[in-house]
Amino acid sequence: DITPPHGGTLKELIVSPERLDALKAEAVDLPSWDLTARQVCDAELLLNGGFSPLEGFLTEADYTAVCERMRLADDSLWPIPINLDVTEAFAETLEPGSRIALRHPEGMVLAIMTVEDLYRPDFKKEAEQVYGAADPAHPEVFRLMHQTNPVYVGGRLEGLELPPHHTFKQLRHTPRELRDWFTKMGWNSVVAFQTRNPMHRAHVELAKRASQKGEANLLIHPVVGMTKPGDVDYFVRVRCYQEVVRHFPEQTTALSLLPLAMRMGGPREAVWHAIIRKNYGCARFIVGRDHAGPGKNSHGEDFYGPYEAQDLVERHQEELGIAMQPFEEMVYVEDMAQYVPRSEVPEEARVLNISGTELRRRLREGLEIPEWFSYPEVITRLRQAFPPKREQGFTVFFTGLSGSGKSTIANVLVAKLMELGTRPVTLLDGDLVRKHLSSELGFSKEHREINIKRIGYVASEITKNRGVAICAPIAPYTSTRREVREMISQYGGFVEVHVATPLEVCEERDRKGLYAKARAGLIKQFTGIDDPYQAPENPEVVVDTSQFTADELAQQIILHLEKQGFIDLQ
Ligand code: PPS
Known part of the structure; x- marks a missing residue:
């Protein structure tokens, strides 16, 4: 016979069709909680019986027992706490006996929960007891400490439907x-x-x-x-x-x-x-x-x-x-041309291995991945998802003072990349962005940050879709630039170019007459005059337009891109 479920019965929590209508009607007026991605996963396994014998999110007694001794309060073996974490504001609307509609992000109610208790967990203790250390290098501990709501709600679920899936x-x-x-x-x-x-x-x-x-x-x-x-x-x-x-x-x-989290x-x-x-x-x-x-x-x-x-x-x-x-x-033992368990490897036999990191490197560089390691069909699939650098998207992010020459170099660079013709190119120039994306924003720190994050978001989407984004805002703050870098480098290349033309030169040029106005106090919070510019600490490229022409500098960036493997000039 098939192995019985944990605890003897498969705890499927979806209600009978007769009960379903009543619950649907009730859900309309209940307080509603929008489940996080992680809570949706937990809810699915609770509702479909994958988490038997659980019948809902853990109450405090069960939670404490699970953390302390890997068991539910009734002593059955259960090693990982399954909790519904909610905000203080939402918790304030609840008390034992309350009913909550648990909603999927697409809008449907997956379950109605009857609140048994509400409690404030000690995340550090949970981390130590369950994961062995309160060390944020552990992804779950990081999640507990930074991305978990402060109140746990315990209680049973009555399921209306399972989360929808649109793939596979x-x-x-x-x-x-x-x-x-x-x-x-x-x-x-x-x-x-x-x-x-x-x-x-x-x-x-x-x-x-x-x-x-x-x-x-x-x-x-x-x-x-x-x-x-x-x-x-x-x-x-x-x-x-x-x-x-x-x-x-x-x-x-x-x-x-x-569908486990x-x-x-x-x-x-x-x-x-x-x-x-x-x-x-x-x-x-x-x-x-x-x-x-x-x-x-x-x-x-x-x-x-x-x-x-x-x-x-x-x-x-x-x-x-x-x-x-x-x-x-x-x-893999080369001389035997076969895989064997590590302890059965003959003495002095040559063992081959490719780690996950090495595999990623080879994919990124477009290098060979040997047959003994994987199947050609699998490698083809992986190559589609992880193209070599010359097929990945990238962003060139110029930063520098007003009038430093960002736009001029950016325009030359766009032209050169268009001439190369291997990828679509989008220019997100400071002025252009302020017209089309950020027309309501001013120049306070907060507004500049929003502006740069918008640019970063658009550039990250372009990079993800394997195009080229050329950005040329002032972007005066290190922390915002770092955020943009993180956002983009998960999808492709990120090249920060500091246009380090000295302030005196920018001011002397004063193409738009803005420095004169700023000095006269007619424009407030002007970068370099009465507003800060934090120079990049580790930019990929530094250029100075007081020494070289825009053509020369754009060419310098092209050569950097070639060296990095993003473009191929041969
Ligand atoms: S930021 O800080 O990155 O959001 O700035 P950005 O979007 O690049 O906009 C800079 C352009 O706006 C004009 N301008 C000002 N710049 C700096 N400070 C103040 N207070 C200001 N007011 C208007 C200026 O023309 C900048 O254009 P560039 O091309 O940099 O000279």
């Missing part, structure tokens, strides 16, 4: 649907493989061996809810999984997507993952090296030992009721 519908299943599928296929024993990364040959070998060893069918069960910040996004990953699944025997392998909680997370897979009907669960590891802490050390997750699952094996399939790292 054919690969999404509730625990009930997977259980029914396994029954139909006669798959009593299924081993689940958890992943948040694209799968390459090593993962395929590992999963195949694990299923053979356990004499089980295989469920490839990747997380597509929320994973570690910076991970390959799930659209790309799922296209890779679809390619990879063809390399498994069709009779014994299934692929299904799990991961916490990167290492050992506790491994126990949680096992419970969830049990609820989805699996009998076995693969736990590898550094399962759900968050990377390095702020002292540069690993948060958890490489096999700590396996140890913790092992210790709770009996109670869990899902068998752990421990697995070592698989490595």
Whole structure:
């Protein structure tokens, strides 16, 4: 028979059709909470039974027990707190017994919650107890400390509908649907493989061996809810999984997507993952090296030992009721032309490996990725998502005083890039932006910041879509420029050009007559006169128009772009 859910019953919280009409009518007048992306993920697994035996967000008694001893108040094993965090203002409208409509960002009510209690968690303590340290280098601890609302609301849910999904519908299943599928296929024993990364040959070998060893069918069960910040996004990953699944025997392998919000909680997370897979009907669960590891802490050390997750699952094996399939790292042995577990590598044999970072580098540089590492179809998918630099978008961000020559150089640069003709180019000149995007803004610090962030946002969209944005505002504040840099560099290149023409030269030129007016007090808050300009600390390029012509300087920037690999002049 299929493995029973954690606690014995699958706690599906969607109400019967008869109750649904009453709840829909009630929801109209209830206080309404808009769920965050993370809360939507948690709500989905609560409603579909993936979090059985939970029937709602944790009350204080359950929360405290989970943090302290990895158990609910009734002693059943549950390692990760599942909370609805709300603002003080919203909490003030509630009391025990209140009912709340929990809304999806698209507007529909997913569930009605009956408030049992409201409490203010100690985030530091939660971080220490659950994740081992209150270190913000841990992504979940960072989230707790900086992005979590101060009040937790505990209470049961009555579900109206599951969150809608618009992508890969054919690969999404509730625990009930997977259980029914396994029954139909006669798959009593299924081993689940958890992943948040694209799968390459090593993962395929590992999963195949694990299923053979356990004499089980295989469920490839990747997380597509929320994973570690910076991970390959799930659209790309799922296209890779679809390619990879063809390399498994069709009779014994299934692929299904799990809408979980991961916490990167290492050992506790491994126990949680096992419970969830049990609820989805699996009998076995693969736990590898550094399962759900968050990377390095702020002292540069690993948060958890490489096999700590396996140890913790092992210790709770009996109670869990899902068998752990421990697995070592698989490595490629060149002389054998095959993957083997690390401990089985013959002495002095040459082992090959490509880390995630190295893979990214090769994609970015357009370098070869060998066949022994991955499948050509997977690499093609990854190359589509991570084009080499010469196909990525980039932003050239000029900053400097009024009249320093930003616009003049920017115009020459635009012309040169247009002549090259490899990408669409957009000029976001200071004056242009103030006319079309920021006409209501003045020159206070606050307004200048808004102005620059708007430019940054537009440039980041252009960069994301593989075009070129040339920006030329004064942008006098270091912190705003840093924000813009962060916004853009996640999508492509960012080249900051400081047009460092000295103030005296700008003032002497005074093309628009603004310096004279500023000196006369007719214009207030004029940059360089009675308003600050914070010079960039580490710009990619520095130019000075009192020494060179705009043509020469634009050419200098072109050469920098070529050196960086963004353009190809050959
Ligand atoms: S900022 O600080 O980045 O938002 O400024 P920006 O959008 O680039 O706008 C600068 C242009 O506005 C004109 N101008 C002023 N500049 C600075 N300070 C004050 N108070 C001011 N008032 C008007 C000026 O022409 C700037 O144009 P450029 O092309 O830089 O000379």
